[in-house]
Amino acid sequence: VHRDNPRANSGHFVTAVMQNSIVRRGQKPAALAACLAASACPSQAASAFGLTAPMSQPQFDLAISAGVLALFFASVLLWVYARHRRLKLRERRRTRFASAALNNMPHGIIMVDSQHRMAFCNDQYLAIYGLTRADVRPRMPFSELLALRRARGTFDGDVTWRVKPGSSDNYIREIAGGRAIRISRRSLPGGGFVSLHEDFSDHRDLSRQLATTKGFLESVIDNIPVCVAVKSIEDGRYILANRAFEQFSRFPREKIVGARPEDIFTLQSAEAVLKADADAIASKGGNVTLEVVVERGDERRVLGSRRVVAHDEYGEPKFLIALFEDITERRALSAELEETKKFLELVLDHIPTAILVKRVADRKYLFVNRHAEAFMERPRRDMIGKRIDQVFPPDRAAFVDHRDQDAIRMRGEVLSEEYPAKVGAELRLFMARRVAVLDDAGAPQYLIQIDEDITERRRAESRMAHMAYHDGLTDLPNRVAFMQALLQMIDASKGADQFAVLSVDLDRFKEVNDVFGHAVGDKLLIEASRRIQAAAQGAVVARLGGDEFGMIIDGVQPDAGRALAERLMRAMQKEFVIDDKTIRLGLTTGIAVFPSNGDDPAQLLANADVALFRAKAQARGSVCVFEAEMDQQIRDRRAMHQELAQAIRNNELVLNYQPLAKIGQAVVGFEALVRWHHPLRGVVSPGMFIPLAEESGLIVEMGEWILREACREAASWDKPLQIAVNLSPVQFLHGDLVALVHAILMETGLAPGRLELEITEGVLIGDFDRGLSILRRLKALGVRIAMDDFGSGYSSFAYLQSFPFDKIKIDREFVMNLGRNVQSAAIIRAVIGLGRGLDVPIVAEGVETEEQLSFLASEACDQVQGYFIGKPAPIQHYADLVCGAVAPVRKAG
Numbered sequence: 001v002h003r004d005n006p007r008a009n010s011g012h013f014v015t016a017v018m019q020n021s022i023v024r025r026g027q028k029p030a031a032l033a034a035c036l037a038a039s040a041c042p043s044q045a046a047s048a049f050g051l052t053a054p055m056s057q058p059q060f061d062l063a064i065s066a067g068v069l070a071l072f073f074a075s076v077l078l079w080v081y082a083r084h085r086r087l088k089l090r091e092r093r094r095t096r097f098a099s100a101a102l103n104n105m106p107h108g109i110i111m112v113d114s115q116h117r118m119a120f121c122n123d124q125y126l127a128i129y130g131l132t133r134a135d136v137r138p139r140m141p142f143s144e145l146l147a148l149r150r151a152r153g154t155f156d157g158d159v160t161w162r163v164k165p166g167s168s169d170n171y172i173r174e175i176a177g178g179r180a181i182r183i184s185r186r187s188l189p190g191g192g193f194v195s196l197h198e199d200f201s202d203h204r205d206l207s208r209q210l211a212t213t214k215g216f217l218e219s220v221i222d223n224i225p226v227c228v229a230v231k232s233i234e235d236g237r238y239i240l241a242n243r244a245f246e247q248f249s250r251f252p253r254e255k256i257v258g259a260r261p262e263d264i265f266t267l268q269s270a271e272a273v274l275k276a277d278a279d280a281i282a283s284k285g286g287n288v289t290l291e292v293v294v295e296r297g298d299e300r301r302v303l304g305s306r307r308v309v310a311h312d313e314y315g316e317p318k319f320l321i322a323l324f325e326d327i328t329e330r331r332a333l334s335a336e337l338e339e340t341k342k343f344l345e346l347v348l349d350h351i352p353t354a355i356l357v358k359r360v361a362d363r364k365y366l367f368v369n370r371h372a373e374a375f376m377e378r379p380r381r382d383m384i385g386k387r388i389d390q391v392f393p394p395d396r397a398a399f400v401d402h403r404d405q406d407a408i409r410m411r412g413e414v415l416s417e418e419y420p421a422k423v424g425a426e427l428r429l430f431m432a433r434r435v436a437v438l439d440d441a442g443a444p445q446y447l448i449q450i451d452e453d454i455t456e457r458r459r460a461e462s463r464m465a466h467m468a469y470h471d472g473l474t475d476l477p478n479r480v481a482f483m484q485a486l487l488q489m490i491d492a493s494k495g496a497d498q499f500a501v502l503s504v505d506l507d508r509f510k511e512v513n514d515v516f517g518h519a520v521g522d523k524l525l526i527e528a529s530r531r532i533q534a535a536a537q538g539a540v541v542a543r544l545g546g547d548e549f550g551m552i553i554d555g556v557q558p559d560a561g562r563a564l565a566e567r568l569m570r571a572m573q574k575e576f577v578i579d580d581k582t583i584r585l586g587l588t589t590g591i592a593v594f595p596s597n598g599d600d601p602a603q604l605l606a607n608a609d610v611a612l613f614r615a616k617a618q619a620r621g622s623v624c625v626f627e628a629e630m631d632q633q634i635r636d637r638r639a640m641h642q643e644l645a646q647a648i649r650n651n652e653l654v655l656n657y658q659p660l661a662k663i664g665q666a667v668v669g670f671e672a673l674v675r676w677h678h679p680l681r682g683v684v685s686p687g688m689f690i691p692l693a694e695e696s697g698l699i700v701e702m703g704e705w706i707l708r709e710a711c712r713e714a715a716s717w718d719k720p721l722q723i724a725v726n727l728s729p730v731q732f733l734h735g736d737l738v739a740l741v742h743a744i745l746m747e748t749g750l751a752p753g754r755l756e757l758e759i760t761e762g763v764l765i766g767d768f769d770r771g772l773s774i775l776r777r778l779k780a781l782g783v784r785i786a787m788d789d790f791g792s793g794y795s796s797f798a799y800l801q802s803f804p805f806d807k808i809k810i811d812r813e814f815v816m817n818l819g820r821n822v823q824s825a826a827i828i829r830a831v832i833g834l835g836r837g838l839d840v841p842i843v844a845e846g847v848e849t850e851e852q853l854s855f856l857a858s859e860a861c862d863q864v865q866g867y868f869i870g871k872p873a874p875i876q877h878y879a880d881l882v883c884g885a886v887a888p889v890r891k892a893g
């Protein structure tokens with residue numbers, strides 16, 4: 001920089017002038033010598049005119065000539081002298097002028113001769129180095145001068161320093177007082193040197209300041225978190241890039257500066273950048289804000305950019321300053337926000353409730369959803385941006401506005417109100433809710449109004465309230481309502497008045513359901529409920545569950561209760577006709593009386609249930625009033641349940657065997673019948689504990705034991721007689737019955753053809769397909785399947801058709817009724833005929849008398865079973881039958 005400084009050049013110029021003047025001074029001694037030679041002549045002439053003797057003419061002439069000559073010489077001398085003086089003056093003037101000129105120069109100058117003596121120095125030089133004229137004398141050794149300077153603190157180098165011949169130098173010397181002196185020195189051809197000294201301090205400070213300002217600005221630019229790039233418009237090359245740009249472009253600054261966009265970005269991205277640049281240059285004012293998309297690696301980045309064109313002093317575009325930011329994420333976010341907004345609007349639009357939003361400041365509609373359009377009977381374009389009075393007639397507007405004001409005053413609390421309104425011809429109920437949305441400062445900003453048609457909801461609510469206390473099918477009060485009514489009755493009776501609680505059960509309703517299906521069952525329940533309600537004559541009637549009803553009746557007890565039970569039964573006498581099906585339905589009733597049988601709702605109902613259970617045990621269609629000891633029986637039953645669970649493990653179960661025989665012939669087999677030898681209760685009949693075992697599922701484990709025991713027993717007989725085992729329908733529902741039978745046959749070695757499994761139609765009533773499938777697979781094992789108790793239930797003939805039974809056992813009821821009613825004989829005859837037709841052997845059970853046996857013999861019944869042939873007994877009792885010769889059955893008549 002210094003080298004190129006024009007001021008430095010002026011230094012050279014000055015040095016050149018100096019050299020010239022020094023060269024002229026160098027000529028001065030020669031000129032003086034010439035003058036001195038000339039001035040020596042007059043002194044020689046004077047000695048030649050010495051007054052020594054009188055003279056002759058020739059002498060005189062000679063003297064005159066000599067005088068003239070002397071005069072001539074004197075005048076020449078005078079001329080020469082005057083000339084000399086003039087020259088000297090001129091010379092002195094010239095010298096003074098030169099030194100004045102040199103002294104007035106802004107630089108310090110010093111000239112050192114070949115002997116290293118100071119030839120010249122100007123005032124400026126002395127001033128720079130803190131010296132005065134008095135300090136220096138002409139031709140003093142330069143080392144002395146340096147020593148002086150050293151004493152003044154303006155030199156700290158070696159005072160014996162000598163210039164190298166032929167060298168020149170430019171440098172800056174720092175001297176005391178923080179000053180900087182710029183020195184340029186040239187050595188002279190004949191030795192010595194001339195040097196120029198310039199106090200550079202101010203200039204240096206300024207440039208230092210400039211440097212720091214530049215550094216400051218650069219660091220500012222470098223640290224702003226926005227990319228800054230400056231390009232020269234002329235050649236399109238980057239001349240500046242800040243750190244953010246480096247980071248964004250992933251190029252170091254050295255690579256960016258001097259490069260063009262295409263050196264940094266992909267071709268396509270560079271085109272976008274150049275296009276943005278061109279837009280900025282072409283724009284009015286040279287200032288544009290735009291977005292540029294560039295690729296970086298395999299990602300696309302969106303840059304928010306501002307481009308400014310900087311002009312030179314002639315107004316020509318010179319630089320392009322680009323400031324840009326990577327706004328990809330922000331863009332994605334705002335796009336997402338936009339999406340979310342659209343989404344929410346869509347959602348609001350599809351909410352089946354009218355939603356309206358007003359701005360509180362001017363009460364104008366801001367948002368109206370689709371449902372609100374229909375509700376307000378206006379398209380939303382007619383509402384948005386308008387006030388209510390610009391949309392609706394004054395009275396309606398005034399009303400709405402009034403309510404809006406109320407809601408705004410509530411500051412964020414919801415104002416709700418129900419109001420009826422006509423929709424078409426119908427009057428419907430609406431719920432309007434208004435809430436003001438507050439801004440950050442807590443001032444109401446928006447008012448949201450939601451109008452909802454709550455007609456259906458109110459209806460549903462009252463329906464639900466009804467449902468909570470009523471049975472959905474019959475619309476009778478339910479158990480909850482019944483318990484509440486009981487509580488109220490207890491409170492009202494205050495221990496003084498009696499009332500009865502009836503627990504009523506429909507007989508055989510489950511079978512109706514199973515046989516005719518639930519649709520018929522439901523209709524039957526509805527019909528039965530109507531009859532019960534009619535017969536109740538104002539007594540409280542509730543449906544407690546399935547086919548169970550509860551009633552409360554006051555009056556003298558238990559007579560009033562019994563009278564009601566009787567009325568109910570009479571109401572059931574007439575058969576029901578449901579979907580062309582004629583159904584008979586009976587009732588069984590249990591009664592508990594307040595206060596003697598309990599004084600709280602739960603206890604009263606529980607005791608009525610106990611009485612009902614007892615009534616069922618007695619006979620279907622009976623009525624039973626609670627007695628204290630019944631409670632004990634119920635408890636016994638529970639205890640028995642638990643004891644039964646232990647029975648198998650305690651070896652309390654045994655099998656009895658009852659023979660089956662062909663009429664007039666030998667015993668063909670035995671039916672295994674289980675007995676429970678209870679340590680305290682004695683022998684408990686299967687009719688008592690089998691239902692208990694079925695209820696608890698114990699029958700599965702028990703049935704397995706029975707089957708294994710019976711098969712094991714039969715396998716031990718000498719004679720290959722049949723062994724019949726009863727299966728409960730519950731055994732068909734749990735576990736793998738087929739695998740069990742198979743395993744037991746293998747285990748005991750009993751020939752499958754000897755095992756006869758007795759099932760009732762209950763197996764097929766529950767799950768027909770499953771029941772049938774199991775029966776088929778059992779039969780596939782080679783065992784025989786007998787239909788037990790035929791005629792006791794619904795005995796659908798379809799069951800006989802769907803499965804090839806190996807035997808049909810006519811229910812003992814019919815045999816026992818032989819002689820008591822004519823129908824029994826007809827039925828037995830018909831079933832025997834059916835068996836013949838289907839080619840299925842028929843067995844008559846419960847043969848107790850000779851008459852019965854002879855009737856069956858005359859009807860050619862295949863087999864018989866009953867006390868008359870043989871009672872169920874331990875197998876030891878029939879030891880000779882299974883081992884020895886077969887005894888013939890006594891012949892009828």
Ligand code: C2E
Nearest residue numbers: 672673674686687706726727728846847848866867868872
């Ligand atoms: P069921 O299968 O019909 O068995 C015949 C029932 O009639 C037996 O009653 C038997 O003792 C009785 N009985 C036989 N001959 C006569 C007679 O001449 N007159 C009268 N009045 N009754 C007669 P039990 O042994 O009390 O069995 C009752 C019911 O218990 C059986 O009826 C059967 O359904 C069930 N049961 C008995 N043992 C088992 C068993 O091991 N497993 C299963 N699942 N059920 C069994």
Ligand code: CA
Nearest residue numbers: 671726758788
């Ligand atoms: Ca049986």
Ligand code: CA
Nearest residue numbers: 788789809845
């Ligand atoms: Ca039977």
